[in-house]
Amino acid sequence: MRASQFFIATLKEAPSDAEIVSHKLMLRAGLIRRLAGGIYTWMPMGLRVLRKVENIVREEMNRAGAVELLMPAVQPFELWEESGRGPKYGPELLRFKDRHQRDFVIGPTHEEVITDVVRRDVKSYRQLPRHFYQIQTKFRDEIRPRFGVMRGREFLMKDGYSFHTSYADLEREYRNMYDTYSRIFTRLSLQFRAVAADTGAIGGTGSHEFHVLADSGEDAIAFCPGSDYAANVELAEAVAPARVDAGVTATMEKKATPGKTKCEDVAAFLGLPLTQTVKAIAVMAEKEGGSEFVLLLLRGDHDLNEIKAQKVVGAFRFARDEEIVEALGCKAGYIGAVGFSGRVVADRSVAVMNDCVCGANEEGYHLTGVNFGRDLPQPETVADIRNVVEGDASPDGKGPLELCRGIEVGHIFQLRTKYAEALKCTFLDEQGKDQVMEMGCYGIGVSRIVGAAIEQGHDERGIIFPASIAPFAVAVVPMNYAKSEAVRAAAAALHAELLAAGIDAILDDRDERPGSMFADWELIGIPHRVVVGERGLKEGKLEYKGRRDTEATMVAVGDMAAFLKQKLCGA
RNA sequence: CGGGGUGUGGCGCAGCCCGGUAGCGCGCUUGCUUUGGGAGCAAGAUGUCGAGAGUUCGAAUCCCUCCACCCCGACCA
Structure with a gap:
């Protein structure tokens, strides 16, 4: 390919x-417009990258024994009514009517369509x-x-569906x-992690998400460096800490803590560690015939996980100020479980605490030296x-957990x-x-x-593509192209x-100035660059520079192709 | 949908508070020079100032309505 015939x-x-970064660089490099x-054109340069990703996914899917087909983007809404998912999917589902006033959707996913295909064509266990x-x-x-392309409305996805007898x-x-x-993600040279996931709206039981690790990721992941345990923070289990029975050493005392409503402030004010404080969160849990006031107790340095709490108390909402005052006689900020006779749910880590600090249910006061089984x-x-x-213990017992952020690029479901x-x-x-089929589904956000x-590969000059998906493997950059016949x-x-x-080499025959050609290829993230200049040619040499290299190396003209071949295989 | 912000040549911005000639950098066109890290000189082209309505002799600027886009929350590959 010649740059003059391509489009940069x-x-x-x-x-x-x-x-x-990725959005900025994709726009700057002219990959997308x-x-x-949430709707983008893939420009020629970007499309080459997209196709390379797609092909790696395709090759590996084929190798794994899956068969490719292509389903329509437009689907009759009836199918969604039949699966019962129409109303649940809600406004995210783009619906429209055709000229006969029949309802259609533009497919956000294809469980319905594939199941329709299979129920018509697959009849036997054979x-x-x-x-x-x-x-x-x-x-x-x-x-x-x-x-940008990370959360587009229109996007390219590999979706696979498997059908089984058992x-x-x-x-x-x-x-x-x-x-x-x-x-696949290894071939794409991505740093990734498979994490146990919540099954979300699609439903089903077993599920793993594949995350590319990046600080800009939208998901928080807890993982254990000592094992392959990894889970979405929403789902990761906080195991019960060992009971540290340093025992009850203090007597309960009421301390004035004017204006200190947050655990951090109270701990700092009293000169006690945050881990000794207990925060009480007041919620109204749904109950037949009304709602029930419930206190959730957490250690001061912990945050409530609403999904987990919902599994314990059922659907709930946070209590309003007047409901808190009515139940505890005090406004939020100074509330605690001492003297409260209603329902109390304590986090595992709270249950093993001694001599804790909590609200006194009196404005401006907290209690210290509070102990379960004695004071309440x-x-x-x-x-x-x-x-x-x-730092929490990993549920698999193989050491402390670490947290990181990830971008979900794949998801598999049973x-x-x-x-x-x-x-x-x-x-x-x-x-x-007659038996109902067992199904699995498997998605990759191409x-x-x-x-x-x-997000994983860039520097101040631009993108650094892994060789496997770079739009071109090598850029041949001639100096003074128009004038020098030798070059x-x-x-x-x-x-x-x-x-x-x-x-996959591109020859930059645009006769631009060297600086702008170098800048372009570095911005676009081409892994290998060869400069052809009169200076080097006099000595029979060309200049090679890898995208991550700081220095160029001179290679004899006749050896360059072999040199590059070796670089590409090694990568 | 709630909260915050931005709309001015292709891109990045100034001008708006305090109404009166639409401006800068990059890019683009032509010519000459230049050619190893985003060139120099010269000459040019490109704007319904997001849209509509209003106030005013006069609106990019003030008022109202709408729209689009971006950021923060629930959703997801």
């Missing part, structure tokens, strides 16, 4: 509406298992599209996909209701029979009996991967030699 659309300055909120996948454009009318076989395929995904009854419920924090049942997707078993790779000839010869060797 680099920008010196990033449009001001881009916030995170925005058409509307045809199972089957795994179909596609790489296709999805549309989700996100509430808040952002970060749960055991689904589990087998699930493990197969777990391995396949790991292979043991809490009626002890449960895990907090988010894990750095759907079980949820859709197969709703859509009557059945097969005849060996006994000729376009999101491009953004995630850039032109040498550049053309090298370019031809690289192409013949199957190396």
